[in-house]
Amino acid sequence: MAFEGLTERLQKAMTNLRRKGKVSESDLRQTMREIRLALLEADVNFTVVKDFVKTVRDRALGAKVLDGLNPAQQIVKIVDEELTKTMGETAVPLNKSAKIPTIIMMAGLQGAGKTTTVGKLALKLKNEQNARPLMIAADVYRPAAIQQLQQVGDQIDVPVFQLGTDVDPVEIVRQGLAEAEANHNDYVFIDTAGRLQIDEQLMDELANIKALAHPDEILLVIDAMTGQNAVNTAQGFDDKLDITGVVLTKLDGDTRGGAALSIRAVTGKPIKFIGQGEKMTDLDVFHPDRMSNRILGMGDMLTLIEKAQQQFDEKEAEKMNLKIQENSFDFNDFIAQLDQVDKMGNMEDIMKMIPGVANNPAMKNMNMDPKDMAHIRAIIYSMTEQERTDPDVLNPSRRRRISAGSGRPIHEVNRMIKQFNQTKKMMNQMSKGNFAGMEGLMGGAGGGKGIGGKMQQMAMNRMVRQTKKQKKKRLAKAMRRRKR
Known part of the structure; x- marks a missing residue:
């Protein structure tokens, strides 16, 4: 994964900084030391590292960031701006001749x-x-x-x-x-x-x-x-x-x-x-x-949106959105969505383009094995046309036949069907305006140009559950503090 080591080290440094309500010069020096080590370990040129760290430190001290509101957030902003400047600030298009070729x-x-x-x-x-x-x-x-x-x-x-x-x-x-x-x-x-x-x-x-x-x-x-x-x-x-x-x-x-x-x-x-x-x-x-x-x-939502626009046909997206609203989304549509998302690239890279997901600890526990997608396809392709278009007919005997035909254990078939039904329900809810903020991403707003089935299948249900668990833990912790 591109920049994985650097990203992990820099995120750790930024997280440690954000945890502090007030940032001292000592905290800033420690953060700059962690950033310098992260860049050097990423094999960044020594002179570039030296200039980068000096510029960030001087800007943080010179603008009296440490005495202002949200100093940690301002330092993160400075690091972001200087990283961008180091890499060139803006995209540079191809040179083009006034006459062909x-x-x-x-x-x-x-x-x-x-x-x-x-x-x-x-x-x-x-x-x-x-x-x-x-x-x-x-x-x-x-x-x-x-x-x-x-x-x-x-x-x-x-x-x-x-x-x-x-x-x-x-x-x-x-x-x-x-x-x-x-x-x-x-x-x-x-x-x-x-x-x-x-x-x-x-x-x-x-x-x-x-x-x-x-x-x-x-x-x-x-x-x-x-x-x-x-x-x-x-x-x-x-x-x-x-x-x-x-x-x-x-x-x-x-x-x-x-x-x-x-x-x-x-x-x-x-x-x-x-x-x-x-x-x-x-x-x-x-x-x-x-x-x-x-x-x-x-995250990187602009690139994610551009990738989606390149791969998703607007008419097909509108048709898919209508099926989601009518709750008639079936396994044929599910396969079509998997194919569309596959064209966008590696799923882990796609997920990390989503703000809030990119540095979510839950990402580390998510299984993005491409073999899982092959297994899902094998299960669906082992269904009859009636079973793909009408999942409600999938009784135990049909599931056993599908298991034998796909070479996947029966519990895996049952889990995939359960996840499909959960995904279908969630997509229908989003199309009606629930889960505000996720609709445009997953397939509601913007003419239905969403990332589609694969992401819901592999990530969103788990993330929603994990987020709820984290909220419950924080609430329980707060209640224990009050009792003390």
Whole structure:
């Protein structure tokens, strides 16, 4: 999970601070020490850490935050603002040429995910702008690099220009650009060669391609899991090529996050995109403010809403909302909702985008195993059409048959059906205005564009129960204090 270690340490530091009604300079020093250690453990550049901690401390002391109302909350706000500033403050869009084609040159070391990122970005432009991209295979050194790009092109239905491995890469780019001009492609992606490490031969070749193509964008693809080495790589490429932006890949596998927090501060070049998964759709615009919120456990509703809007068809959502209101939501609809939410990405990442859920201790006890979803599908697919559309007919003998057909124990079948009925009831209540504040998220307001069944199935019932238990515990504790 991206930033998991850093998020946990920073949240702990912020929680300790919030528990104090009044914050002293000593408390502030302790908090700054915890933040400094958290950032260093996350492999953030030492100079960046030093400047960050000094700025936060100076702002907290200079603005007399410690003497004001809610000093802990104000310090959290300062940390959030400085994190955002360190990563670049605002999202930076792709450079675009005044005339077609816009030429995007992709660079990076081997293994960073450069070729896959070319495909992801081409698909993103194709889907969002109805673009007609062309990808040029200019990596003639890595075994099967051309075949890999061709496979990516076939997968996303984007043409690939290649001349094999016996032609000079600069000549391949020359002819590829001519092909793009003849076919009126509006975007051209140049997939250049990588190396295991930076060397003069690689850089000279890239410089020659740049001189020929005059790219509007030079994107450096960096593996986020390489930590501070990512910063050194960025500096090396920038010195030779003057890159225009960075794409961080494998951010879903980096528990530290130091690269994202260091690159902009050290090189001055913006992170434009982040890759967080293996699917061709797993490429997102990098928003520093949203990433800061996620690091501090404050959620990221804007990204969540954007993901939902991309995946949920408005007419289908309205139809689903009507079924929920009429209480006719069935297992076919449930499966459809699971499929829609699956397209949005990893469920744990989705849950952590919800404010209040992101740093909820209950999250740590929630089972997000993808196998659970496969088991649910196996159970539902073992039902007859009548059983899926009319769950009330599921008597004990039918449940035993479903258990045998799905290969799942009978208690698991009974539990899934019980959870479905609870979810159905909750969704119906929300559609009528109950559970205020959750309706828009789960499928009521906003034309029914909700996250849907999977989240209710896996999380919300448990969270509601746990919240009630926590309230009862606090009330009981308060009553005991009064008796004393």
